[in-house]
Amino acid sequence: MSDSLPAGVERRTFDGRERLATEGETVYGEPTDAGWRAWDAGRSKLGAMLELGVETGLAGGETVLYLGAASGTTVSHVADFAGPTYAVEFAPRPARDLVGVAEDRTNLFPLLKDARKPETYAHVVESNVDCIVQDVATRGQATVALRNEQFLAEDGYLLAAVKARSEDVLADPDDVFEAVTEELKEGYEILETARLDRFHDDHLGVVARPK
């Protein structure tokens, strides 16, 4: 386990408890302190990966493609420490909130698109992004990562949260994780995996880079 946090992410004390935090406008009623907003690992798989000391390769200032942005809880923190951040979400309702989150962040670009169809946003997202963060909670999570690999720089990172139940509600999560990582290996080298259960039941965090 390491404790390397990207620049722009700090451990700060809120109500006597040390938590991750980024600097920016509040989004979801999170506690703040002098402009820093607590980043709730229980509501964010990427937050959980950082909290658990997963080596994400993030240094701060990266160009990020975020798949499955929902209403912007996690991607708002990402945009606080990253550079240009493209946020893909296909459900109109959360995407409306995401647009509101982007109004306070000039580097956050919401895209109402289906992450299984990268050709529909390839003209908008710059090539050679430093990092893909994926949290789509849908069947075919490995396929989504493989289809979007085209955007990733050769030395870029995929940071994916794999939800076992989205692939198969009945299967043993370990079997699902095995199958998903095997499929990911068609295009990626897996650098690290970590169960996120302390914060998110039956989720696996995956760090990978293009092969």
Ligand SMILES: C[S@@+](CC[C@H](N)C(=O)[O-])C[C@H]1O[C@@H](n2cnc3c(N)ncnc32)[C@H](O)[C@@H]1O
């Ligand atoms: C677990 S939620 C994401 C939570 C968010 N990442 C966060 O931490 O704030 C999963 C999201 O992925 C979206 N999603 C699922 N399949 C998708 C697809 N094919 N394209 C785009 N978004 C998708 C869902 O609509 C949902 O909002």
